[in-house]
Amino acid sequence: MVKGDPTKAARWPDNVCVRVTSHQDGNLAVHTNDDPDVVARNRDRLAASLPGLPVWLRQVHGHEVATVSPIQQAEITADASYTRAVDTPLGILVADCLPVLITSTDGLEIAAIHAGWRGLAERIIERTVTRFDAPSLVAQMGPCIGPCHYEVDAIVRDRMAPEEQRIGFLANREGHFRMDLQQIARYQLRQCGVEVLKEDDRCTACSALSDGEGHLYSHRLGSQMGKPEIRRFAALIWREVGLEVVSSSCPG
Numbered sequence: 104m105v106k107g108d109p110t111k112a113a114r115w116p117d118n119v120c121v122r123v124t125s126h127q128d129g130n131l132a133v134h135t136n137d138d139p140d141v142v143a144r145n146r147d148r149l150a151a152s153l154p155g156l157p158v159w160l161r162q163v164h165g166h167e168v169a170t171v172s173p174i175q176q177a178e179i180t181a182d183a184s185y186t187r188a189v190d191t192p193l194g195i196l197v198a199d200c201l202p203v204l205i206t207s208t209d210g211l212e213i214a215a216i217h218a219g220w221r222g223l224a225e226r227i228i229e230r231t232v233t234r235f236d237a238p239s240l241v242a243q244m245g246p247c248i249g250p251c252h253y254e255v256d257a258i259v260r261d262r263m264a265p266e267e268q269r270i271g272f273l274a275n276r277e278g279h280f281r282m283d284l285q286q287i288a289r290y291q292l293r294q295c296g297v298e299v300l301k302e303d304d305r306c307t308a309c310s311a312l313s314d315g316e317g318h319l320y321s322h323r324l325g326s327q328m329g330k331p332e333i334r335r336f337a338a339l340i341w342r343e344v345g346l347e348v349v350s351s352s353c354p355g
């Protein structure tokens with residue numbers, strides 16, 4: 104399925120904002136063993152810096168895409184969210200998987216995707232793109248675990264399409280491969296006619312290892328070091344109210 108023409112230069116609409124948090128914003132995940140009060144405080148502090156309460160998903164490495172209304176109450180189990188609502192940030196929790204943020208170039212529709220290897224194998228990007236009415240879409244990719252730190256076995260590689268197996272995997276030790284999530288996501292987006300305008304090339308594991316200012320969380324690195332990482336950072340996308348916005352008021 105192809106939407107739009109990826110060969111045409113497209114630009115990110117001024118009224119659509121993106122933000123990626125870091126350890127400075129703290130753990131934002133409730134479905135872990137972290138202190139719920141700490142997570143609630145972190146979520147409140149983040150929400151105060153946004154135009155509205157973020158809509159979080161209960162992410163299950165599946166392929167469900169939820170359409171979100173401005174007065175979302177019940178918890179949603181899905182790995183992608185889509186909305187036309189303004190001031191309704193869509194949040195994806197991450198600690199290695201790839202967050203993909205999509206908007207129509209007219210700034211009327213947005214989506215956020217949790218794309219780990221399972222989501223990519225189950226075509227969650229294509230499933231999300233089909234939600235859009237607009238023909239012209241652009242995307243940004245957030246940080247994820249890089250091929251430098253992401254080794255998978257043949258079972259994972261074999262779940263991908265032949266071309267994705269060719270471009271997204273580097274042979275490593277016997278029967279194992281270094282997987283490049285962004286490379287495969289970029290290919291899938293292009294197959295859907297979605298142009299990627301920005302990629303955050305930070306590897307979550309490299310970032311967590313550095314322990315530097317603004318570092319990210321890495322689930323896999325934590326597991327390798329015998330201390331499973333229960334914290335998650337977030338990637339968010341939202342529409343600012345009013346299409347008449349000419350100069351972006353988006354932070355960052």
Ligand SMILES: [Zn+2]
Binds near residue numbers: 248249306307308310
């Ligand atoms: Zn790395």
